[in-house]
Every structure is written in C-alpha cells, then in structure tokens.
Amino acid sequence: MVSDLSPMIRFFWIAAACCLIFLLQSCTTAVKKPVRPEDPLAGKILDARTGEKLPFSRLMGHLLAHDIIYLSEKHDNPMHHAIQHRIIQHLVETGHTPALGFEFFAVHDTPLLLRFVDSDSHDHPEKINTMIETDLRRQLHWDRQSDRMWQYYFDLLKLARDNTLTAAGLDLSGPQKRRITRKGLAGITRLEKKQIFSTGYDNPVYAQHMKAVFTKVHCGMGNEDMMDRLYDTWTARNDTMARSITMLAEETTGPVVVIIGNGHTEYGLGVVDRVKFLAPALSQVNLALTEVRPKPADLKDYTAPLDLEGFASLPPADYIWLTQRVSYEDPCQAFKKSLQKMKSPKD
Secondary structure: OHHHOOHHHHHHHHHHHHHHHHHHOOOOOOOOOOOOOOOOOOOOEEEOOOOOEOOHHHHHHHHOOOOEEEEEEOOOOHHHHHHHHHHHHHHHHOOOOOEEEEEEEEHHHHHHHHHHHHOOHHHOOHHHHHHHHHHHHHHOOOOOOOHHHHHHHHHHHHHHHHOOOOEEEEEOOHHHHHHHHHHOOOOOOHHHHHOOOOOOOOOHHHHHHHHHHHHHHOOOOOOHHHHHHHHHHHHHHHHHHHHHHHHHHHOOOOOEEEEEEHHHOHHHOOHHHHHHHHOOOOOEEEEEEEEOOOOOOOHHHHOOOOOOOOOOOOOOOOEEEEEOOOOOOOHHHHHHHHHHHHHOOOO
C-alpha cells in the first residue's frame, strides 16, 4: 500500500513518475523565458554530415527528396513548433500534400483527428469553432494538459484542416504505455501483448545505451528493473510508431511529415531504423530541431556521431536547426535540492 511507504520512498516514486511523463508521454513542462543572451548559433541550419550551413530554401530541397520527413522536436520549445508550421506551410504552398503523423496522439485517435480535418472553420461562427476545439481536446484526453502545450499541436491540426491534409496518431495509447511501464512486457496479459505490435527488431547494445539515457534523465536514480520496464515501453512505442508511419506512407502521395520527439530519431535509431526494417524502400530524412547548449559550443559539438558498437557512426540527424533554449535551469539540481530538504531533520 502507498500509505505504508516512508516519505522518502513516496518522494522517489513521485519524482520518477514526473520523469516518466517526459520519457513516455512527452514532456509538458511550462515554457520559461531564456535568461541569457541569445546564442549566436541559434537560427543556423546545418548539414550534419558536412557541417555546412544551409539556407531554408536548400534545406527544403533536401527534405523533399524523401518519403518520410521527421521534424524532431523538444516538445516544450515554441520555436520548434513554429519551424514545423513554417515547413509544412511551405510544402503546401509549393504544391505538395503532406500527411502529418503525430507522436503525441495514439493510433486510435486518428478518426478524431480526421473528423476535425473534415470540419470547415469557415462554415461556423467562432463560438462553434471553440466548441469543436473543446470537444476534440476532451476526446483526445488533452483537457488536463496545459493550454500552451495543447496550442502547439492544435495549431498544426488547424493547418491540416485548412489545407485538407491527412492527420494521424502514431503512438500507443496512454493506458497501454502505463501498463507496460508498470509491469513490463513480460508482466502484461497475453491479450494485451496481441494488441501491441512488435517488429521483433532489437539489439542489446542499443538497449544498454537507452537504459543509460533513461538513468541520466532520472538524475542517476532508478534500479535495473525500472530501466528494463522503461525500455520495454520505449521499444513498444517505437515499434508501433514505425508501423504507423509505414502505413501512412502507403496511403499518401505526398511526403509523410512526422512530428516527434528528438529521442525517438537520434542517430538514425529508435523509430528510424525500425521504419527501415519494415519498409527498406522508403527514403527517410531527419531534421533535428535542437536547442543550443547551456554553455557556448562549436558547431562540431552538435554534429558529433554516436560511437556505439555494431552501429554505423552517424551524426544525431541528417540536418540540424539550432534554436534558443527554453530554459537554462538544470532539472536535476532542483530535484537534488528538494531531496536534500526531505533528508534534513524537521525542527
């Protein structure tokens, strides 16, 4: 029972749950204004393989040569969503009809997204449009998320509606993610397993790499069993999103634009290599929308490849668009301060 746990243990699990939101259901932290002068590298677009700086027009030429375009984001950065909007708008204005796939929505949310796309804001007064938005948000279970985060993605959904673009959810449902995180793939029922797609594509080296990443995100806390369950959820999500992307590609003549967190696409791994495994004929390109480092760094620091045994030495993405940071605060420092307060004896 939770009531039998000591305050310290309760605090750990609350903190772990907050981290899980970041890892498994995408971060919904409030945006904080930058507290430092803008980094001179912010706004630069790089070819990550050569280090060459590119103008927007050349970037778009490179992106359009592919079937799948990942616009990989940090979820709470408004500049990343503005860039996504700009790229999709440019595709439409140049005669393309992209299909949009969202990590932030589940596969079973797709009918709701398509029903919204079918609606026509010009046929309704503003009051009716507001009601439509409120109803959509409630049915997508976003009514408890922050208004700011909702507006980032609703803005892209409106862009899809106004241009009659296909919009689809890619991910597992929230309950599915929570079940796997709590029990692991081995602990869920056979029925649940049958409802979760698996590529069977995995690598123990990659697994250890990702568990190290999870541990770092958890500020060094967590045990082996917890990391195993997190990795199970991560794998199930990537498998599901990869299948969703390939299915979406089969149903569109334009490129598939994927709105997804950076972690799922870094170094051509996660979702990217699973799409390649499922549909090797599809060409993929990853534009990583990347915050500048907390401390000044060289361009080469942003394009350094991952050295992982058995994997190709690739940069974090094919192209990198550097942006200002949302915050310079270290979340682990705040966590450690709170933990220290709990350790201190009460007066």
